[in-house]
Amino acid sequence: xxTQMENARKGIVTAEVHEAAxxxxxxxxxxxxxxxxxxxxxxxxxxxxSLKPRxxxxxxxxxxxxxxxxxxxxxxxxxxxxxxxxxxxLGADAIMDLSSWGDTAAFRRELIAHSPAMIGTVPAYDxxxxxxxxxxxxxxxxxxxxxxVHAMDGVDFQTIHCGITRDRMARIQNRxxxxxxxxxxxSLIFAWMAMTGEENPFYEHFDEILDICAEHEVTLSLGDACxxxxxxxxxxxxxxxxxxxxxxxxxxSHQRGVQVIIEGPGHMALDEIEANMKLQQRLCADxxxxxxxxxxxxxxxxYDHITAAIGGTVAAAAxxxxxxxxxxAEHLRLPTLEDMKEGIIASKIAAHAADIxxxxxxxxxxxxxxxxxxxxxxxxTMFSLAIDGEKPRRMRExxxxxxxxxxxxCGSMCAVRNINTILAGGEVHVHN
Amino acid sequence: xxTQMENARKGIVTAEVHEAAxxxxxxxxxxxxxxxxxxxxxxxxxxxxSLKPRxxxxxxxxxxxxxxxxxxxxxxxxxxxxxxxxxxxLGADAIMDLSSWGDTAAFRRELIAHSPAMIGTVPAYDxxxxxxxxxxxxxxxxxxxxxxVHAMDGVDFQTIHCGITRDRMARIQNRxxxxxxxxxxxSLIFAWMAMTGEENPFYEHFDEILDICAEHEVTLSLGDACxxxxxxxxxxxxxxxxxxxxxxxxxxSHQRGVQVIIEGPGHMALDEIEANMKLQQRLCADxxxxxxxxxxxxxxxxYDHITAAIGGTVAAAAxxxxxxxxxxAEHLRLPTLEDMKEGIIASKIAAHAADIxxxxxxxxxxxxxxxxxxxxxxxxTMFSLAIDGEKPRRMRExxxxxxxxxxxxCGSMCAVRNINTILAGGEVHVHN
Numbered sequence: 031x032x033t034q035m036e037n038a039r040k041g042i043v044t045a046e047v048h049e050a051a052x053x054x055x056x057x058x059x060x061x062x063x064x065x066x067x068x069x070x071x072x073x074x075x076x077x078x079x080s081l082k083p084r085x086x087x088x089x090x091x092x093x094x095x096x097x098x099x100x101x102x103x104x105x106x107x108x109x110x111x112x113x114x115x116x117x118x119x120l121g122a123d124a125i126m127d128l129s130s131w132g133d134t135a136a137f138r139r140e141l142i143a144h145s146p147a148m149i150g151t152v153p154a155y156d157x158x159x160x161x162x163x164x165x166x167x168x169x170x171x172x173x174x175x176x177x178x179v180h181a182m183d184g185v186d187f188q189t190i191h192c193g194i195t196r197d198r199m200a201r202i203q204n205r206x207x208x209x210x211x212x213x214x215x216x217s218l219i220f221a222w223m224a225m226t227g228e229e230n231p232f233y234e235h236f237d238e239i240l241d242i243c244a245e246h247e248v249t250l251s252l253g254d255a256c257x258x259x260x261x262x263x264x265x266x267x268x269x270x271x272x273x274x275x276x277x278x279x280x281x282x283s284h285q286r287g288v289q290v291i292i293e294g295p296g297h298m299a300l301d302e303i304e305a306n307m308k309l310q311q312r313l314c315a316d317x318x319x320x321x322x323x324x325x326x327x328x329x330x331x332x333y334d335h336i337t338a339a340i341g342g343t344v345a346a347a348a349x350x351x352x353x354x355x356x357x358x359a360e361h362l363r364l365p366t367l368e369d370m371k372e373g374i375i376a377s378k379i380a381a382h383a384a385d386i387x388x389x390x391x392x393x394x395x396x397x398x399x400x401x402x403x404x405x406x407x408x409x410x411t412m413f414s415l416a417i418d419g420e421k422p423r424r425m426r427e428x429x430x431x432x433x434x435x436x437x438x439x440c441g442s443m444c445a446v447r448n449i450n451t452i453l454a455g456g457e458v459h460v461h462n
Numbered sequence: 463x464x465t466q467m468e469n470a471r472k473g474i475v476t477a478e479v480h481e482a483a484x485x486x487x488x489x490x491x492x493x494x495x496x497x498x499x500x501x502x503x504x505x506x507x508x509x510x511x512s513l514k515p516r517x518x519x520x521x522x523x524x525x526x527x528x529x530x531x532x533x534x535x536x537x538x539x540x541x542x543x544x545x546x547x548x549x550x551x552l553g554a555d556a557i558m559d560l561s562s563w564g565d566t567a568a569f570r571r572e573l574i575a576h577s578p579a580m581i582g583t584v585p586a587y588d589x590x591x592x593x594x595x596x597x598x599x600x601x602x603x604x605x606x607x608x609x610x611v612h613a614m615d616g617v618d619f620q621t622i623h624c625g626i627t628r629d630r631m632a633r634i635q636n637r638x639x640x641x642x643x644x645x646x647x648x649s650l651i652f653a654w655m656a657m658t659g660e661e662n663p664f665y666e667h668f669d670e671i672l673d674i675c676a677e678h679e680v681t682l683s684l685g686d687a688c689x690x691x692x693x694x695x696x697x698x699x700x701x702x703x704x705x706x707x708x709x710x711x712x713x714x715s716h717q718r719g720v721q722v723i724i725e726g727p728g729h730m731a732l733d734e735i736e737a738n739m740k741l742q743q744r745l746c747a748d749x750x751x752x753x754x755x756x757x758x759x760x761x762x763x764x765y766d767h768i769t770a771a772i773g774g775t776v777a778a779a780a781x782x783x784x785x786x787x788x789x790x791a792e793h794l795r796l797p798t799l800e801d802m803k804e805g806i807i808a809s810k811i812a813a814h815a816a817d818i819x820x821x822x823x824x825x826x827x828x829x830x831x832x833x834x835x836x837x838x839x840x841x842x843t844m845f846s847l848a849i850d851g852e853k854p855r856r857m858r859e860x861x862x863x864x865x866x867x868x869x870x871x872c873g874s875m876c877a878v879r880n881i882n883t884i885l886a887g888g889e890v891h892v893h894n
Contacts, residue, residue: 102893130875209833210885211881212877217880217881218880220881221881299819327811329814329829329847332848333807333808333811336771344732344772347732361854361871362871363858363863364861375765376765376768382759384732386758387758397760397761398640401640401692401729401760405641412763416762421764422793437793437795439792439797441533445643446641448650449643449652449653458650460591
């Protein structure tokens, strides 16, 4: 009963590898090889019984993650579970539970009991809430115990902010970057280190974390505390130094048979994205890269699902395996259900567009079917193949067309309709 | 009194070049050089008195165009003029009047009288409406006369579908492509050619069109009838053959001193965009490329402002000079005022993100100011610098934060607030 990685190295095709390979439409032995060398990860905690296992990796279908969780403003567990079901219905591959208020354990356990999607958490958020203590009074032991509690609850992957160490604090303290640390978990650990004078507990006790992960089959999502928070800070020394440290920790994890995902930017100009993906692949043994964005401009609050979809498509086409969704509420407020929906759809667009560009089997074929339906003015098939079928149906119904088959945009000048008519030997009439 | 191009070749800095250079924050003699060789175009009809001239070109700020116009469903001229004012307020650099119903001349003249933005039209749409005749009864002379009428009215640029000729009809007739022709104007000309057996009038009488353009200072926007209408059809023989013909017509236009813009895709997988931009630049003497999208997937009706923003950012970063906006209503219905707004903002995001990537002066600096405001939790400055300040203000007001300075997303865990506190020597408290 080794870890997924250990089994894969022995050539064993586990049930998780088998199911994940089916979903990818690929040979399960080939997927096991990717898992063996860490180029794919299958986050699948032994205690997560409701899980439908999925693999994350550069050469596989791009996956998307949705952030949820209880908070000061949304403490209602049944209400939050409604969001969970909606996220799953819309196609979330993973859900990160970022709960920061109330009985976080109760919500986490409820979530794991019911979610077929992978579940991720961030122990750094939960520790102060779970322990009900001032941040600076939390002990190193308690940070690590939080990782253990989440592992025992069945969390499939945990974001561990182990890349910001004492000897790397100076770049932030000397204000080398415009926006310092914008990672929530990273900022909590940084503040704790500054207030206590101690080393980063997740770095110092990394071997113990690996033992926990190996025992419960938790995939490590190595967090980027120095994720760039603005266009100005991207690809800077703080970010790249941290990536190098995460590469070292990846090696240690793989030696222990623990699967790894690495988290990445952030805000980043479009022209830097490809280089960043390549650098991560080379430094970090091509382990799955999990990006938040990248947001290609700082200047579009209210529309960061769009800035993230732009960067996310380019990132995923260049090899990012996993996209964390970004909603229109980013930088502004806790997302509403509607914000969540818009964020999921924008992420799914990015993932699918990248899969077309990467040549993932089935992606182009899907669009071909959609365009055949479009050519045939077959609206029902279009709605059924659409990434979101509800909105286009509503929009069309709100503006009934002049001709049943076309739409109100072009009316009798509809190019599709007119070319179909001409090719069928008919005559085109423009109403005027 | 030569054309803009002729004057630029003589080293004359016209008032239009002067004003456009000021807007770009560049030397006017340098802009005149770009105009002289066609690498920048300044669409500025002599009769468009209200115009604030702007230059379009690969090395300049990326410009955006908004489509508007009267139609069967929106015949109300004052109502449509409201849209015009809103488009200009939101930052449209150009407006294309695609009117297809009623007294199109009255609306066009009203628009030109009041618009500081460049005005473009598509004579192929207007001819059947203006002449109130069946499509097949329109004569070659009448198509050309429509170009003349628009030129006399003060239109700054006209889309001329001159690239689909009789000897190129076979690829469409033989159904070599999945979606044939999806260009509305292209499909009308194709249908007319098929029904009448005549050659494309815009191609056959191209010299006469050049005379009209030279006389009135109209920039030719060479239309792409074979714009790919789906991922399956992009970069195919029909598209590239047409681009080559447009390159030949570009040379003829430049010889006559007429400015040219070339129109481009369309639907296109992300990984083909850069190659298409490079090909256009090399084939067509680096004249401004005006793209509709590209939409990076066919499968997101209702969200094509997002699929177009993804492709548009990549296209503009690779050299496209001019983005035609795409609204969420694309493929579904005539856009409402709200659809128009969303389309404009998505295009502005794409243009700005591309300008950052291209290194256009001022673009990164804008984001730096935004992020300084973000670091300082200075919300008023953020709203004033945002591409759209209204939506983020409304979103924040709807979810009042726990702390005046942060937002409801992270509350007391706000990374920006906590890092500011620690760097100022304070203590971070997480409410729990």
